[in-house]
Amino acid sequence: MRTVLVTGSDTGVGKTHVVAALARQLAADGTRGQIVKLVETGLPAEGDATSARRLVGLVTTSLEVFTLASFAAPLAPSTAARAVGREISFIALLAALRALPPCEWRILEGAGGIATPLDAESRDWADFAATLAPDAVVIVVPDRLGAINQARLAHARAATLCLNAGVWLNEFFSADPTVAASNRSELSAAGVPLWSVLADLKMELSGSDVPSITEPSAPGQARSTSSLLSRLQHALAERVRDGLIRELRISASAAITLNLADNDYLALAHDPALADAVASAARTYGTSAAASPLITGWQSPHAALTAELCAWHGFAHGLLWSSGYAANSAVLGLLPRRGDLVLADRLIHHSMIAGLLRSGARLQRYEHLDLTHLEKLLEKKFAPSRPSAESEVERDFPARSTPTVFVITESVFSMDGDYPDLARLAELKRRHNFVLIVDEAHALGWHGPEGSGLVCAAGIADAVDVLIGTFGKTLASGGAYTLFRDATVRDYLVNFAGEFIYSTALSPLNVAAASAALARVRALASAQPRWHALSRDLRTRLRAAGWDAPDGDSPIVPVKLGGADDAMSLAAALREKNILVGAVRPPTVPAGTSRLRLSLKRTFSDAHAQRLITAMDAWRASP
Numbered sequence: 001m002r003t004v005l006v007t008g009s010d011t012g013v014g015k016t017h018v019v020a021a022l023a024r025q026l027a028a029d030g031t032r033g034q035i036v037k038l039v040e041t042g043l044p045a046e047g048d049a050t051s052a053r054r055l056v057g058l059v060t061t062s063l064e065v066f067t068l069a070s071f072a073a074p075l076a077p078s079t080a081a082r083a084v085g086r087e088i089s090f091i092a093l094l095a096a097l098r099a100l101p102p103c104e105w106r107i108l109e110g111a112g113g114i115a116t117p118l119d120a121e122s123r124d125w126a127d128f129a130a131t132l133a134p135d136a137v138v139i140v141v142p143d144r145l146g147a148i149n150q151a152r153l154a155h156a157r158a159a160t161l162c163l164n165a166g167v168w169l170n171e172f173f174s175a176d177p178t179v180a181a182s183n184r185s186e187l188s189a190a191g192v193p194l195w196s197v198l199a200d201l202k203m204e205l206s207g208s209d210v211p212s213i214t215e216p217s218a219p220g221q222a223r224s225t226s227s228l229l230s231r232l233q234h235a236l237a238e239r240v241r242d243g244l245i246r247e248l249r250i251s252a253s254a255a256i257t258l259n260l261a262d263n264d265y266l267a268l269a270h271d272p273a274l275a276d277a278v279a280s281a282a283r284t285y286g287t288s289a290a291a292s293p294l295i296t297g298w299q300s301p302h303a304a305l306t307a308e309l310c311a312w313h314g315f316a317h318g319l320l321w322s323s324g325y326a327a328n329s330a331v332l333g334l335l336p337r338r339g340d341l342v343l344a345d346r347l348i349h350h351s352m353i354a355g356l357l358r359s360g361a362r363l364q365r366y367e368h369l370d371l372t373h374l375e376k377l378l379e380k381k382f383a384p385s386r387p388s389a390e391s392e393v394e395r396d397f398p399a400r401s402t403p404t405v406f407v408i409t410e411s412v413f414s415m416d417g418d419y420p421d422l423a424r425l426a427e428l429k430r431r432h433n434f435v436l437i438v439d440e441a442h443a444l445g446w447h448g449p450e451g452s453g454l455v456c457a458a459g460i461a462d463a464v465d466v467l468i469g470t471f472g473k474t475l476a477s478g479g480a481y482t483l484f485r486d487a488t489v490r491d492y493l494v495n496f497a498g499e500f501i502y503s504t505a506l507s508p509l510n511v512a513a514a515s516a517a518l519a520r521v522r523a524l525a526s527a528q529p530r531w532h533a534l535s536r537d538l539r540t541r542l543r544a545a546g547w548d549a550p551d552g553d554s555p556i557v558p559v560k561l562g563g564a565d566d567a568m569s570l571a572a573a574l575r576e577k578n579i580l581v582g583a584v585r586p587p588t589v590p591a592g593t594s595r596l597r598l599s600l601k602r603t604f605s606d607a608h609a610q611r612l613i614t615a616m617d618a619w620r621a622s623p
Contacts, residue, residue: 001103002026003134007110007125009141009150014170014198016048018140019109020055021198027056027063031104037067038093038128039111039118042074048109064103068096078117088119090131091247094240095568097132114139114154130161131245133237143169143197145176147183148190155192166195243564244585258608260598261580263473265555266445266524267601274476274516281512289505293320294494297505305515306481309469312452312518314461315483317490320511322503324441324470324480325351329358330497331437331466331482335489336361336406343377344408345369347415349439352408361406369420371428374407378432381405405434411454412442415589415597417556419443419454426463437466444521445474446531446555451521465489474521477513479506524602531555531602538600538609545613546620557598558584559616567594573619579612 004022008015019035027033037049046054049065056063069088071080081088100106110116110125114137117124129137137158141151151167158165169183187194239245268274281301289297306318321327332355336342340361344352346368356363366374407429412419422438429436440453448457451474455461465485471477484490493500532553539557542549548560561567564585571583582597589595598612 002105003108003132004106004136004138005108005110005125005129005132005134006138006140007114007129007154009113009139009154011112011116013113013140013142015109015140016052017055018138018168018170018198019048019107020052022107022138023052023063024056026105026107030062032062033064033105034100034103034107035063035065036097036100036106036108037065037111038069038108039077039088040067040070041072041077041080041111043070043072052107052109064101066100068093076116077111078119078122089247090119090123090128091245091568092572093128094132094245095243095565098241098243098565108134115157124157126157126161126163129158129163129165131236131240133240135164137163137165138195139165139167140170140198141167143171143175143180143183145179147179148186151183151187151192152190166193168196168198169194170198243568244587258579258611260600260604260612261582263442263599264476265474265599265601266451266476266521267603268474268476268517268520271476271517271520273520274513277512277516278509281508285508287509288507291505292501292503293505294501299505299508301508301511301515302505305511305518308515308518309481310483312450312522313456313467313469313483315467315485317484317487319482319490319493319500320506321480321482321499322506323478324439324468324472325354326499326503327468327470327480327482328352328439329355330493330499331468332356332408333358334493334496335359335435335437335466336404340404340406341381342406342408343374343434345410345413345420347413348408348410349414349441352439356408368413369418371421371424374425375428378405378428378434381432405432406437407434408437410439410442412440412447412554412556414442414556415584415595416550416558417442417552417554418550419554422454422458422460426458426460429463435465436463437468438464439468441468441470441473441480442554442556444469445525446528449525451525451528471510471514471517475514475517477510477517479510479514527602531600534604535600537606538598538604538612541609541613545617547613547616555600557600559596559598561594561596562592564594567596570596570616570619573622574612574615577611577615579615 006015006019006022023033023035035049035052037047040047047067047070049067053063053065071077071084073080073083075083077088114126115124118128139151139154139158141147141154147169155165155167167187184194236245285299285301289299291297293302302320306320310316310318321330328349328351332352336356336359338360342356342359342361342363344356344363344365346365364377366377407425409420409425411422425436438455440455443453445451447454453469455464455467466489467483468480469483470480472479482493535553535555535557536551539549539551542557542559549557561570567583567585571581574581582599583594584597585594
């Protein structure tokens, strides 16, 4: 399918007339096409898409018209949407485009000019085109005095994103011959592609620079003179096509009355005790450590928090990191090495995989939570080999060091909220003597004595060589920590981990918030049985309503939906009810397993559960 986006240098420049002229040309051979008004503001008596079809004069089944979004206020799209409490989303527009019937060509018309803001982040039609990657972007400019300036500015905006864009001069009235000649010569001299001139719905093509938008595009055709940007835009276009594009958006958290999307499991992010601790730390230590830990960034609050964490988990040594990703990447990128074997649960976090791939060690994954599979792999690795006669060389030179075997797992897994049999894992370690590394990020607070996690709950702390935790979830701060049995491991990372050596130390404000949160977690931990009951009860109620929710008692409750579009649609419907949930799609999870990810808080109630399920059922019942 060929796609053309028609935008302009301003509003009221005749985009709809250009759309009609293009449609007339493309529909001449009877192929099935569409005119799509992406966003309409002001609600004219006759919508722009309908007006374009009327101007074409071909009201047949081969030409369909659609309007994806419309708002009453005659303002910029972002402003018109906010006026009725809504927000324009690139994801929603792209999803609506994907939902249209198939066709052979599609002409899209924007609203206003190419730099008109569309969403809360002030992204415009050029940004939208960079995500969509159409065959061509037509910039309509009125053929009058001022056209040179408008055309150059509009085309420059398109050029910043390496769009395949050109200018179409539109003659509302007969242009002054001198002005018209000047427009053409100056735009040509400035290197602005002049693709066409439109007068009375008749196009006058301007030469060899006109793109072949009326001919089928060759597969993989480059849309950019920059090979790098072309490659990146192609990758983004594939994500759009597959319905998997990610979008960075400002969260309107103040309007959300039921937040089931973040990882603040004990609802401490707005706790007054943490706010007071942060304010005090800011006055005493300032707002930044301002240096790496090995210069002046490691201060007394950092050392004190590390000691608290070691006592909490029962470890001897620890380090603080700027993020959980940095901690996992450093530990797993440096401790295993080429020649070692790493056996990891199939669903470990991306940060762990990133580190392991950097390490050069051989990575083999066992099936998720399947410790029988892990045991078979361990038995295969440690099976005794036949002794061989030593050669003279083998006697004269020391043998190579024995490869180290690592086993890597999370306690609570971030997407499914399930967890392994840690006691059995510790027993496997006693029999096979591997290095055990456990990430406790999503278990902290919700599980374990004083909220110290599942490792302590299972009584296997002595079996864990490296424990990884985070401050950005239950501990309501930012950053992460790693704990070690042996000081050698700690000292090795201090000397070789670039993520530690070359990063500014954790802010004193994060340290203060985490320390205050740790005290609150310990005080609240006696209520864990009630939180676990809340999780089990919600899962039971979801299943009773016909939803696919597994058993469990962790704060993470997945609801499997299968298709990515369903996950996004249901999440959007819940957001309209002021319920915020996570919609998780490939590649984060395997294809066909898209789901809602519900993150419970200790404040979750029966009323919240009923509100959630009622809203989900309403979406399912809608046409």
